[in-house]
Amino acid sequence: MLYITKRVHFSASHRLFNPTFNDQKNDEIYDKCNNFYGHGHNYILEVTVRGIPNPQTGYVIDLKKLKRILNDTIVDKVDHKHLNFDVDFLKGVITSVENLAVIFWKILKEEIKEAELYKIKLYETENSYVEYFGEPVEVNRF
Amino acid sequence: MLYITKRVHFSASHRLFNPTFNDQKNDEIYDKCNNFYGHGHNYILEVTVRGIPNPQTGYVIDLKKLKRILNDTIVDKVDHKHLNFDVDFLKGVITSVENLAVIFWKILKEEIKEAELYKIKLYETENSYVEYFGEPVEVNRF
Amino acid sequence: MLYITKRVHFSASHRLFNPTFNDQKNDEIYDKCNNFYGHGHNYILEVTVRGIPNPQTGYVIDLKKLKRILNDTIVDKVDHKHLNFDVDFLKGVITSVENLAVIFWKILKEEIKEAELYKIKLYETENSYVEYFGEPVEVNRF
């Protein structure tokens, strides 16, 4: 097996809060990430697929096609958006980097057919990132 | 003269629009940066001062003090905020990276006494940044 | 004045040699950069323009337009190309990073109208780069 990764970027704003918590609890848990008007990041999304290289092409997957899938199904929907308000597939979701990774996985799992989706790595800042390998995780919608 | 630079980070959201333009004109000019709910970035701010090193200390400026000034007067006010709504000194300002640099300069010019403020470099993304050396520029407030 | 920079990437191959030198002299001067079949780089091109921000828009230049100019006039012509063979405006030029910067300047000077072209910075590797401010330099064609 070989593991091949494509990296894309998007810039978005978000606000962390749970509508079933009161203000004090939201503040305690999310602190400055709970700022009412939101804040934002330059996110970096790395998507890894795995497979055997096709002996005729040397490719596990055509990275141009993978990039197109990432742009069409994720980047174009979230880039220069507010993740809490502007994105259909995030409606009602707490937009933590963990939940984003799980939701992105579900979307990409449907779209990537040429090779097996293996990992999503999502950087919120250069000092904080999450990795997800598709084990079932439930994301609440409020 | 030596030029010494400190680099700090903040994450914020903003929306580009001019309230005196109609929606169509705002869209034409600001495109996806005009998204109603805003979007965001991990900004990087580099501040350069210049001077002669003190022969007794070897320092042009104490970088710990410079860092404290940057944090107290800029980072703590803009980090994890919406630049259009949450920041007193940006009220009514179009939050383009150019205007941010000019406003930050004015604040820092007042605060940095040990050496001469020489340059502000502000990255909106790793592929877009502005540099400003303090020549008089007018920033409108709407 | 504010200085605003856009950064773009391209991947290309090239070979350094002067057709009026014999093989030995080309080897002495260009060493491994003279490899007959060429070698290649992920180039990074940073283009800086300067001007006064428009008080109505907060922009020195529309970075989306600047990016389009960079892509249309430079990146689309050199990306995934051999600089010695595939690029009309480099015909006969020794493809040193210095000469590339001078040629790119001439092209961009014609195209950028909204603000003043100030600097071209071209990275051949992360450890080697050139900066050019447009002072007249002659580039030979052989």
Next chain:
Amino acid sequence: MLYITKRVHFSASHRLFNPTFNDQKNDEIYDKCNNFYGHGHNYILEVTVRGIPNPQTGYVIDLKKLKRILNDTIVDKVDHKHLNFDVDFLKGVITSVENLAVIFWKILKEEIKEAELYKIKLYETENSYVEYFGEPVEVNRF
């Protein structure tokens, strides 16, 4: 077990095409990577070995020796070369990043004796990379 990694760089050009395909098929599959005269990259190669640190030295492997192996057996053969023409061990190979990783693994597996070769990570650009852990993969030679 500890996993320790050394990172080295090389700059090379290559062209993706399969000599058993006609021009149209090569174009369809490899697109701009099929440019006749080639294109190039600043590759980054990360090699990870694993083992128990020697209790007397604190080392899993002497990184200076590992670096010497990487330079002698890989970097010196591919740096500032055209991968399709100049490299004995790549003769007839489609020079996709996947195939390069598999071939590099076979070479390094023979050379690294002090610890167990665990992973090869090869960046073609900062946005595209492959990882390989040595599971048997066949690379065609045409």
Next chain:
Amino acid sequence: MLYITKRVHFSASHRLFNPTFNDQKNDEIYDKCNNFYGHGHNYILEVTVRGIPNPQTGYVIDLKKLKRILNDTIVDKVDHKHLNFDVDFLKGVITSVENLAVIFWKILKEEIKEAELYKIKLYETENSYVEYFGEPVEVNRF
């Protein structure tokens, strides 16, 4: 399971040598890392924990708390220190990056309760790093 990582920095000096070796053997094994007065690095420490996101918060772990643990138990003890002389928990340890990772693991394993410590990644330079997953390894003290 999701894997979430926090990255912190520290600057320290160290010297590699084994007091039970004679000078010649220390030189042979550690070469320039054996310099009597030491040398130094800007270390980067990445700590990965794993778990299921809490469905009410969207968090695997509160990264602010994780960062505080990293700062209190590691960074504040080693930043701007000589690792061989100034750090209680490194007394007598050969300060190889491998041994540092093992010692840091033991400390963090005691402190991180909200989620499972999964990996420590420690960069000595941008070209050399170690990864450790907690398998039992003995570190001698001399």
Next chain:
Amino acid sequence: MLYITKRVHFSASHRLFNPTFNDQKNDEIYDKCNNFYGHGHNYILEVTVRGIPNPQTGYVIDLKKLKRILNDTIVDKVDHKHLNFDVDFLKGVITSVENLAVIFWKILKEEIKEAELYKIKLYETENSYVEYFGEPVEVNRF
């Protein structure tokens, strides 16, 4: 004129203190940089020369020669050393990043003949760096 830059690395330790100050004053001024046993950094040194490209070679300077000068006169003397104790040309100097830049300039000014030395940029960390253009500055030796 074109400005061409080469970037090299070294890892060293140092301690900031002035032997004519008492302990309290050294602590006040240098804080954690005054740690008795020192601390260290992965320094990055960028050296910029300027000139007109030779029309026959396309080179302002042969970067391989420039790199050799940087290695022979700076890197080999400071890499994996304690800057306060191990380096002849730093004897008695307060090893602030400012003073290092001035001393390095004097050495390089003597050695670089093919083009004009224009700038030294020295990073102590990724968040702190100094730039020096050769204006006369006196560095005390204690």
